[in-house]
Amino acid sequence: FFKGFGKGVVGLVTRPTAGVIDFASGSFGAVKRCTELTEEAKRVRPPRFLQPDSLVRPYVLNEAEGNKILLELEKGKYANTDIYFYHVVILKDVLLLTDKRIAYLEKNDLFGGYKVDWSYTWQEIGEVPRIIDKGVQIQIKDPKKRKLGGLFGGSETSKTILINDYWAKTQLLKKIEEQLHQLDV
Structure with missing residues (x-):
C-alpha cells in the first residue's frame, strides 16, 4: 500500500x-x-537619388538606378568623389555622366556589377560632341601626344558611343553640353 x-x-x-x-x-x-x-x-527599388542641393524631389527610378550604379561601381571607388548626373543604358553596358567625368561601363557577367572600360574627366573633352549616324562622337584631348608637342599626329582622339535611337542621342548630347557649359570647358 x-x-x-x-x-x-x-x-x-x-x-x-x-x-x-x-x-x-x-x-x-x-x-x-x-x-x-x-x-x-x-529592396523593391533602389533608394531615392538626392540632388547635391539636398532637396527631396519626387522619386525617379532612372535617377535612382543611375546613382546606384555609381555607388556600387568598383566597390564604391567613385562614391565619395563624384555626383551622379545622367546615364544611358546601351545594350548591357552603361554610359555614366557625373559631375567630374564621363565613363563607359561594361557589364561584368560573372559578378553582376559594372567595370570601367574608359573614363575621361570633363577637362579632357576636346570640343562639344556631335551626333553621327552610328551614335555620338566625343573628341578627347590626348595628354600623351600634347606633351610631345603634337609631332607624331593630332592632339585629339575620339570615342564613338554607339546609340541607334535618335531621341537618346539628342538627350545625351544635351546633357553633355549642359555639363560642359556649367564647367566652362
Missing part, C-alpha cells in the same frame, strides 16, 4: 514538472526555427 501511495505522490510532482519542461523546450525550438527561416527584407 505504501509503495503504491509513494509512487503516486512522486508522480503528482514529477509529471507536471516534466510537462512544463517539455513545453518550454518545444517553445524554444519553435522560436529558434522561426528566427532561422525569416528572410531579410529586400
Whole structure:
C-alpha cells in the first residue's frame, strides 16, 4: 500500500514538472526555427537619388538606378568623389555622366556589377560632341601626344558611343553640353 501511495505522490510532482519542461523546450525550438527561416527584407527599388542641393524631389527610378550604379561601381571607388548626373543604358553596358567625368561601363557577367572600360574627366573633352549616324562622337584631348608637342599626329582622339535611337542621342548630347557649359570647358 505504501509503495503504491509513494509512487503516486512522486508522480503528482514529477509529471507536471516534466510537462512544463517539455513545453518550454518545444517553445524554444519553435522560436529558434522561426528566427532561422525569416528572410531579410529586400529592396523593391533602389533608394531615392538626392540632388547635391539636398532637396527631396519626387522619386525617379532612372535617377535612382543611375546613382546606384555609381555607388556600387568598383566597390564604391567613385562614391565619395563624384555626383551622379545622367546615364544611358546601351545594350548591357552603361554610359555614366557625373559631375567630374564621363565613363563607359561594361557589364561584368560573372559578378553582376559594372567595370570601367574608359573614363575621361570633363577637362579632357576636346570640343562639344556631335551626333553621327552610328551614335555620338566625343573628341578627347590626348595628354600623351600634347606633351610631345603634337609631332607624331593630332592632339585629339575620339570615342564613338554607339546609340541607334535618335531621341537618346539628342538627350545625351544635351546633357553633355549642359555639363560642359556649367564647367566652362
